[in-house]
Amino acid sequence: MDARRLLRSDINQYKALLIEAGLKDDCPSEAYGIFDEDRLVGAGGRDGNVLKGFAISPSYRGEGLLASIVGPLLDDLGQEALVFTSPASMQAFQSLGFLLLGSTDQAALLTSRPHEYRRFIDTIKAQGAKAAVVANANPFTKGHLYLITQAIKAEGRVLVLIVQADRSAYPFFLRLEMARRALKGLDAIVMPSGPYIISQATFPTYFIKDDSLASKAYADLDAAVYSRIAHDAGIQMRYVGTEPFDKLTEYYNQALCARAAVTVIPRLGQISASSYRKTQDPELVPSVNLGLLDLARKGKDKAGILGALAREALEKEVMLTPKPGLVDQANNGSHTDMDLELFMKSAKALQGYFEQCARMGEDYDGTFPAKLREAGIQAEEVMLKATGGVNTHKGAIFSMGILCYCLAQEPFGNPSQRIKLMCSSLQPRRGAVDMARTGYSLVFQALSLSPLRALAFFMAGLDDANILRRGGEDSLAWTQKQASSMLHLPEQDLKQAMENLDQGMMKAGLSPGGSADMMGLYYLLKSLEA
Amino acid sequence: MKASCAGTLESGDIRIEIIPGGQGMKVELHSSVANQFGHHIKSILEATARQSGLDDCVITAVDKGALDCTIEARMRTAALRAFEADPDFYSLEMIK
Numbered sequence: 001m002d003a004r005r006l007l008r009s010d011i012n013q014y015k016a017l018l019i020e021a022g023l024k025d026d027c028p029s030e031a032y033g034i035f036d037e038d039r040l041v042g043a044g045g046r047d048g049n050v051l052k053g054f055a056i057s058p059s060y061r062g063e064g065l066l067a068s069i070v071g072p073l074l075d076d077l078g079q080e081a082l083v084f085t086s087p088a089s090m091q092a093f094q095s096l097g098f099l100l101l102g103s104t105d106q107a108a109l110l111t112s113r114p115h116e117y118r119r120f121i122d123t124i125k126a127q128g129a130k131a132a133v134v135a136n137a138n139p140f141t142k143g144h145l146y147l148i149t150q151a152i153k154a155e156g157r158v159l160v161l162i163v164q165a166d167r168s169a170y171p172f173f174l175r176l177e178m179a180r181r182a183l184k185g186l187d188a189i190v191m192p193s194g195p196y197i198i199s200q201a202t203f204p205t206y207f208i209k210d211d212s213l214a215s216k217a218y219a220d221l222d223a224a225v226y227s228r229i230a231h232d233a234g235i236q237m238r239y240v241g242t243e244p245f246d247k248l249t250e251y252y253n254q255a256l257c258a259r260a261a262v263t264v265i266p267r268l269g270q271i272s273a274s275s276y277r278k279t280q281d282p283e284l285v286p287s288v289n290l291g292l293l294d295l296a297r298k299g300k301d302k303a304g305i306l307g308a309l310a311r312e313a314l315e316k317e318v319m320l321t322p323k324p325g326l327v328d329q330a331n332n333g334s335h336t337d338m339d340l341e342l343f344m345k346s347a348k349a350l351q352g353y354f355e356q357c358a359r360m361g362e363d364y365d366g367t368f369p370a371k372l373r374e375a376g377i378q379a380e381e382v383m384l385k386a387t388g389g390v391n392t393h394k395g396a397i398f399s400m401g402i403l404c405y406c407l408a409q410e411p412f413g414n415p416s417q418r419i420k421l422m423c424s425s426l427q428p429r430r431g432a433v434d435m436a437r438t439g440y441s442l443v444f445q446a447l448s449l450s451p452l453r454a455l456a457f458f459m460a461g462l463d464d465a466n467i468l469r470r471g472g473e474d475s476l477a478w479t480q481k482q483a484s485s486m487l488h489l490p491e492q493d494l495k496q497a498m499e500n501l502d503q504g505m506m507k508a509g510l511s512p513g514g515s516a517d518m519m520g521l522y523y524l525l526k527s528l529e530a
Numbered sequence: 531m532k533a534s535c536a537g538t539l540e541s542g543d544i545r546i547e548i549i550p551g552g553q554g555m556k557v558e559l560h561s562s563v564a565n566q567f568g569h570h571i572k573s574i575l576e577a578t579a580r581q582s583g584l585d586d587c588v589i590t591a592v593d594k595g596a597l598d599c600t601i602e603a604r605m606r607t608a609a610l611r612a613f614e615a616d617p618d619f620y621s622l623e624m625i626k
Contacts, residue, residue: 067539067594074545075535096539097560097592113547115558115588 102225291530307355325505349386361408431465459483466513582609
């Protein structure tokens with residue numbers, strides 16, 4: 001008997017096998033099979049990290065075929081695998097080293113890495129909370145805030161687990177941040193819900209609502225998994241809100257009550273996440289989150305949002321007026337081949353590149369990836385095409401690309417260390433490369449300053465390669481001195497000083513392009529503070 | 531160093547995963563003969579892992595009744611893979 005990866009041409013045999021085993025003939029995206037001669041006698045597969053679709057032909061059962069299928073699937077995956085299976089197959093997986101996380105009379109969930117489960121439990125335990133709320137927070141509403149506040153009143157510290165599966169209208173990173181900001185100052189610990197609670201494996205129909213039997217089976221299983229986690233992690237009480245609208249959520253609440261200690265709090269008025277999604281009524285959400293809800297409108301996922309913000313940041317940078325020697329609303333500075341409109345065109349053309357950088361950044365591993373370099377080279381071509389051959393944003397392609405890449409892991413955290421680590425392998429060179437090698441520390445220092453003052457700060461502190469190229473060391477020293485002298489001026493005088501310097505730099509034919517690039521980064525980081 | 535694995539779940543074999551990180555070495559064993567031989571298997575795993583230069587990592591092993599020489603060979607292969615070497619060139623020598 002041979003084991004091999006299943007090909008497209010095997011799919012009819014695989015479907016027949018699934019049907020024979022009494023399963024739906026949904027074939028997972030990747031599968032392995034065992035062949036006796038040419039006949040497929042056992043198979044199983046995975047979608048992402050969820051193993052599924054296991055079927056062994058009846059006359060071959062009990063021969064250990066499952067092991068020959070599961071092993072290669074785990075080898076390929078290289079990370080924790082979850083199995084959603086029937087209670088009858090539970091033991092077979094347990095004998096392959098899987099840990100049972102929860103089971104009902106219809107389904108069971110197991111993990112291939114028991115120690116990852118235990119680590120998850122240890123992380124929860126370390127928070128010292130005795131009560132928990134699990135919320136999708138799609139988006140976080142005043143109703144969530146009310147429920148959690150009631151729980152804190154009764155129990156003290158409350159653990160708030162935000163559903164991690166990224167299958168909702170609002171992307172996970174925003175839902176998590178909304179909960180964090182809305183609960184700031186309260187005795188609540190906000191954490192990702194992890195891979196086990198309301199995950200795609202335990203509760204796929206949570207995200208595509210239907211009240212079929214399958215949904216109920218998933219709800220029961222999720223309740224079983226939750227009760228195990230709560231038990232292991234010392235969570236004694238779960239708080240939920242009453243559910244007058246959604247049948248499945250109501251059933252889920254009942255399933256929870258049957259298996260764990262649950263306190264049901266009457267819902268606050270008619271407030272629900274779904275009513276916010278319909279009406280966008282700002283009264284339904286904590287006002288501290290209105291900025292985040294605006295961010296959500298900019299793109300459909302994290303990378304899309306970061307790409308749009310990067311483009312907007314470049315637009316804000318060129319609009320900032322007065323900027324000495326640079327293209328702004330008042331003049332084209334020391335440039336003859338570009339204007340405001342051209343910069344806008346260029347920024348628009350580069351949005352897709354910034355999005356791509358953010359998407360690649362999910363794989364951040366501390367090294368400077370070749371694929372980022374390649375994307376940057378392609379983006380330069382995109383820019384030149386959009387501008388008819390003018391270099392508007394070459395520096396921004398480099399620095400904003402790196403920032404988007406490094407923000408992807410944690411958009412609301414500080415990416416400076418990540419950038420520094422990744423760029424430490426670059427050959428030192430005055431200007432853009434050296435700035436990257438510092439992790440853009442100047443930009444992070446400037447975030448508390450007004451835009452004009454930040455610009456002066458960059459011009460004073462930066463070895464701007466653009467100025468070096470056009471005017472040499474003397475011009476750089478002169479620019480830095482001029483900028484330093486205006487750092488502490490009141491805002492109105494600063495503006496006047498900038499206008500004067502603009503005239504001076506135009507006369508000298510100088511343009512602080514490197515500082516302009518830092519302004520772009522400044523605006524992107526500012527927009528994430530919103 | 532990266533995550534790696536070696537071995538299969540077939541009878542007579544052992545499947546080993548190495549997950550880098552953490553402090554110190556942690557060995558987790560699942561075996562149907564854990565009661566009789568668990569201690570012995572773990573000591574082979576740990577000694578071989580240290581010889582292969584591993585320190586901060588989690589090692590998980592699912593044992594299906596592997597012999598000592600198999601356990602040692604699988605552990606070495608997983609370690610080599612963790613350090614990105616190609617194990618095929620060394621395997622014969624290792625199993626002896």
